[in-house]
Amino acid sequence: MDQKEKRLIKKVKKGDHQAFADLVDRYKNSVCSICLRMVGNREEAEDLSQEAFIRAYNNISKFDSDRKFSTWLFRIATNLSIDSLRRKKPSVSLDAEIPGTEGLALNTLLPGNTVPPDEQIVMAETEQWIQKEIGALPDKYRSAVILKYVEDLSLKEISEIMRLPVGTVKTRVHRGREMLRKNMKESRGGRNDMPE
Amino acid sequence: MTCLNKRYASLMNKVLDGDATVKERNELFAHLATCDSCDRHFKELKRSTEILNHLAHPQLSADFTKNVLEQLPAEKQHVLREWTARHPVIATAAICVVPMSLLFVAAGRQNSMPKRHGEDSYILVNQTGSRN
Ligand SMILES: [Zn+2]
Numbered sequence: 001m002d003q004k005e006k007r008l009i010k011k012v013k014k015g016d017h018q019a020f021a022d023l024v025d026r027y028k029n030s031v032c033s034i035c036l037r038m039v040g041n042r043e044e045a046e047d048l049s050q051e052a053f054i055r056a057y058n059n060i061s062k063f064d065s066d067r068k069f070s071t072w073l074f075r076i077a078t079n080l081s082i083d084s085l086r087r088k089k090p091s092v093s094l095d096a097e098i099p100g101t102e103g104l105a106l107n108t109l110l111p112g113n114t115v116p117p118d119e120q121i122v123m124a125e126t127e128q129w130i131q132k133e134i135g136a137l138p139d140k141y142r143s144a145v146i147l148k149y150v151e152d153l154s155l156k157e158i159s160e161i162m163r164l165p166v167g168t169v170k171t172r173v174h175r176g177r178e179m180l181r182k183n184m185k186e187s188r189g190g191r192n193d194m195p196e
Numbered sequence: 197m198t199c200l201n202k203r204y205a206s207l208m209n210k211v212l213d214g215d216a217t218v219k220e221r222n223e224l225f226a227h228l229a230t231c232d233s234c235d236r237h238f239k240e241l242k243r244s245t246e247i248l249n250h251l252a253h254p255q256l257s258a259d260f261t262k263n264v265l266e267q268l269p270a271e272k273q274h275v276l277r278e279w280t281a282r283h284p285v286i287a288t289a290a291i292c293v294v295p296m297s298l299l300f301v302a303a304g305r306q307n308s309m310p311k312r313h314g315e316d317s318y319i320l321v322n323q324t325g326s327r328n
Binding site for chain 1: 209212213237240241244245246247248249250251253254255256260261263264265267268269271
């Protein structure tokens with residue numbers, strides 16, 4: 001963890017709100033990305049992200065400053081997302097829309113918004129399709145795959161976030177990856193327009 | 197995968213994880229050059245994960261940060277927490293006083309409901325109690 005972050009944490013531990021705001025600005029997009037890919041709904045992802053930051057603040061005294069803050073924060077975000085998925089599960093009927101496709105706005109894909117509208121739609125469709133495939137993975141594979149491939153984290157970091165041995169994380173990534181490959185191949189059907 | 201050799205599935209994982217030695221890499225790619233099903237399988241694996249990298253991160257506005265800050269407990273409470281950590285004896289004494297005063301407040305409310313003073317202290321206690 002860099003020195004500036006260490007100083008910020010020290011201030012947050014003393015109750016400094018402005019220092020915490022700096023941390024929120026640093027990590028809010030990554031936290032929201034993890035939640036969004038886990039639950040598939042932008043609005044819910046923002047709520048979960050808020051909750052994650054509030055929890056982080058309220059428990060900051062338990063955070064060991066020698067560790068990486070993002071690891072600790074991403075753990076909170078991942079766990080909240082999994083809890084939220086588990087809470088919802090019993091009410092989802094079989095013919096309901098697969099969770100993880102609703103509420104994906106175009107602007108989640110294109111912050112700069114310089115792409116022509118028709119291309120945006122194609123990209124948004126691709127995004128929805130990818131999200132649907134991620135959403136079809138069981139929770140434990142989904143979180144491993146998201147942290148590895150959407151967030152680009154190392155296996156070691158993921159193992160710290162999930163508090164699992166690296167070997168277990170690896171197995172989950174392998175299984176998730178294989179499941180994703182198989183499902184994507186099946187659902188893609190005729191379309192071969194997957195971006196390279 | 198129609199290819200029955202399990203070794204190549206594990207080599208694919210090693211290569212994709214970045215764990216393979218040069219020798220293992222060469223072994224896999226030599227096989228992929230001769231086995232269509234493994235070659236296809238490997239490309240599909242690579243593509244299905246690379247595509248996840250195309251997912252853009254959501255961009256949250258300044259309002260998000262503002263909303264989070266508004267929901268944090270007031271800064272003052274943390275000063276209090278720090279203080280109790282440094283002065284545990286006084287803090288414990290103070291904690292003992294709270295239920296006692298609550299008893300007084302309850303008694304006061306019971307005895308004289310309409311009394312202005314009793315109402316005020318009830319509100320005060322309630323407010324501090326409802327914050328976490
Ligand atoms: Zn083969």
